[in-house]
Amino acid sequence: MGRRDHASQPTTEQELREVTIGAPTEVNGRILLVDYDPRWPVLFEREAAKIRAALGERALMIEHAGSTSVPGLVAKPILDIIVAVADSGDEAAYVPALEAAGYQLRIREPEWEQHRLLIGTQPDVNMHVFSSGAREITLMLTMRDWLRSNEADRELYAATKRELASRTWKYVQHYADAKTTVISGILARAEAARAIPTPTRGMQ
Numbered sequence: 001m002g003r004r005d006h007a008s009q010p011t012t013e014q015e016l017r018e019v020t021i022g023a024p025t026e027v028n029g030r031i032l033l034v035d036y037d038p039r040w041p042v043l044f045e046r047e048a049a050k051i052r053a054a055l056g057e058r059a060l061m062i063e064h065a066g067s068t069s070v071p072g073l074v075a076k077p078i079l080d081i082i083v084a085v086a087d088s089g090d091e092a093a094y095v096p097a098l099e100a101a102g103y104q105l106r107i108r109e110p111e112w113e114q115h116r117l118l119i120g121t122q123p124d125v126n127m128h129v130f131s132s133g134a135r136e137i138t139l140m141l142t143m144r145d146w147l148r149s150n151e152a153d154r155e156l157y158a159a160t161k162r163e164l165a166s167r168t169w170k171y172v173q174h175y176a177d178a179k180t181t182v183i184s185g186i187l188a189r190a191e192a193a194r195a196i197p198t199p200t201r202g203m204q
Contacts, residue, residue: 010177013170019109024171031165031175033074040068043123044079051083051127054101058094060084060132065140067161070147074158076172078124082140084132089114094129103127112136139187146190153186 016024044064051062066080067073085094095105098118103125107117113136116129130137147154160182169175 011171011173016171016173019107021106021108024173027169027172027175029168031169031172032076033161033165034077035074036070036072037068037077038071040064040075040079044069044081047079047081047120047123047125050101051081051098054097055083055085055094058085058097060086061137063137063141065128065144066126067157069144070154073147073154074161078126080140081125081127082137083127083129084134084137085129086132087114088116088129088131088134091116098127142190142194143183143187146186146193150190153189157182157186 013024041064048062048064052059061082061084063082064079065082066078067075068077068079087093089110091105091108095116095118099105103118103120105116105118107115109115109117113130113134115136118127118129119125120127128136128140147157160179164175164178167175
């Protein structure tokens with residue numbers, strides 16, 4: 001889950017159980033973070049090819065997102081992949097094909113942009129499926145692109161992740177919720193910078 005509306009109210013265990021298919025995976029410990037691995041973009045391309053083979057033209061977008069998509073950033077060793085389809089609420093149109101390719105549907109969130117999360121292994125993958133045009137796609141890609149180019153916010157995010165990862169968490173989602181305030185600040189700066197017109201050549 002990646003919802004950004006839990007800044008003041010973290011996800012409850014009941015909410016987590018309601019959207020998870022099967023029992024939520026418990027961590028009951030610290031979050032594993034590793035240094036950036038230059039193999040991650042290569043692994044993403046391999047997974048993207050597998051997804052394209054499974055979905056064909058139904059995959060309207062496949063993007064590498066999350067911390068593994070940002071060179072130099074510490075991350076959980078799990079690839080976050082965004083997949084946009086025509087209607088992510090229409091599971092029959094894409095879930096069976098992805099399951100046949102080895103992915104497993106784990107999260108169903110109809111009230112949050114019809115988000116679906118499928119997981120993969122070897123490498124570990126969190127595949128976030130949204131309908132094309134979903135606002136969360138824009139937010140995830142804005143965050144990625146800003147962190148790739150802004151060293152100060154990249155270091156701030158890394159320091160936040162390290163500090164939070166050192167604590168004990170029952171569920172990874174609670175760790176994710178704890179990052180919400182910092183992520184919101186980074187996104188605000190990214191969106192403000194994007195709104196500033198770029199001077200054209202010749203302007204004084």
